[in-house]
Amino acid sequence: MTSSLAGSAVAPASPAPAVVARPLGVAAAGIVFRNPVVLASGTAGYGHELAEVVDLDAIGGLASKAVSVAPRHGAPALRVGEFAGGMINAVGLANPGMEAVRRDHLGYMTAHHAGTRVLINVIGFAIEEFAQVIAHLDDLPGHSGYELNVSCPNTKAGGIEFGADPAALRTVVSTARAATRRPLFVKLSPALGTALVPAAQQAIDAGADALTLVNTMPGLVIDVESRRPRLGFGSGGVSGPAILPVGVLATWRVSRALPGVPLCGLGGVSTADDALQYILAGASLVGVGTASLRDPRAPERIVRGLARWCDRHGITDLAALRGTLEWPQ
Numbered sequence: 001m002t003s004s005l006a007g008s009a010v011a012p013a014s015p016a017p018a019v020v021a022r023p024l025g026v027a028a029a030g031i032v033f034r035n036p037v038v039l040a041s042g043t044a045g046y047g048h049e050l051a052e053v054v055d056l057d058a059i060g061g062l063a064s065k066a067v068s069v070a071p072r073h074g075a076p077a078l079r080v081g082e083f084a085g086g087m088i089n090a091v092g093l094a095n096p097g098m099e100a101v102r103r104d105h106l107g108y109m110t111a112h113h114a115g116t117r118v119l120i121n122v123i124g125f126a127i128e129e130f131a132q133v134i135a136h137l138d139d140l141p142g143h144s145g146y147e148l149n150v151s152c153p154n155t156k157a158g159g160i161e162f163g164a165d166p167a168a169l170r171t172v173v174s175t176a177r178a179a180t181r182r183p184l185f186v187k188l189s190p191a192l193g194t195a196l197v198p199a200a201q202q203a204i205d206a207g208a209d210a211l212t213l214v215n216t217m218p219g220l221v222i223d224v225e226s227r228r229p230r231l232g233f234g235s236g237g238v239s240g241p242a243i244l245p246v247g248v249l250a251t252w253r254v255s256r257a258l259p260g261v262p263l264c265g266l267g268g269v270s271t272a273d274d275a276l277q278y279i280l281a282g283a284s285l286v287g288v289g290t291a292s293l294r295d296p297r298a299p300e301r302i303v304r305g306l307a308r309w310c311d312r313h314g315i316t317d318l319a320a321l322r323g324t325l326e327w328p329q
């Protein structure tokens, strides 16, 4: 592929890690990451947007902004608001569509940061759209696989989210599986509640290799002066510190129910301690979203904090801590 960005001079490509480099290196779903810290989808663009402010060779990987079949303009302004516990957003999965993403966006990371793993975040509004996006991007070199965001409304079936409809979830994942041999992560919503573990099981049974837990939590922030929602769309997705314990519990529950399934845990991570909570709960990888919007250097700081923590505790392989939480008897 030729990309309009692939030739821009930023940094030489670092080689993709072939073996796990301890103490921070980790393998998940057959992908070797130099460390477990991954930028969360929707907060890192396609990588090139961050080149001036983030050392992209310092992190393990990134999940791209959403990619849909057709371009999406997204939700009306305001799209993002802050509150004491974090952030609320209704971006509306705005993206330029798979043609433009292929042409203009995906070459950059391959050309300049080949050692940083890229998962392409895929969205759809009908069952077949997930596989259509994958089929369109699957021959591109440089990316490691896909993350299916199944928190999208199935517009052909009354708008119920794919992740909340077991039959639709199974079909989305199995048709996506049939479209690629690359690793498939399925990203689930914390709003599934007690249906989370069954949905996780269905996704794995249908062919997913790994799971990402969690997406934002539905919420509403009201401007009391105007008596209107703060966001143009009305309600939105809550992220940041408020959902840290929600994501950690979701990760713990799924890791207990599905031991051996690689998990990317996220929600509210802003320090190395937060990331360690996810690892102890059973995550192999840890995503950082809202914290990096506030401070683009947060993910690098978390990586350094993990290294210092390993050093201080004599840990030679951080991945060995995965799921070692001791539950009170």
Ligand SMILES: Cc1cc2nc3c(=O)[nH]c(=O)nc-3n(C[C@H](O)[C@H](O)[C@H](O)COP(=O)(O)O)c2cc1C
Binding pocket: 040, 041, 042, 043, 065, 066, 080, 087, 089, 091, 093, 121, 149, 187, 214, 215, 216, 238, 239, 240, 241, 243, 266, 267, 268, 269, 287, 288, 289, 290, 291
């Ligand atoms: C502004 C914004 C845009 C997001 N866009 C997407 C998206 O396109 N696809 C997706 O799967 N998740 C998206 N998310 C959810 C994040 O990837 C992540 O799951 C969530 O924010 C929780 O992590 P955090 O608390 O570290 O932000 C978005 C989050 C934010 C704040």
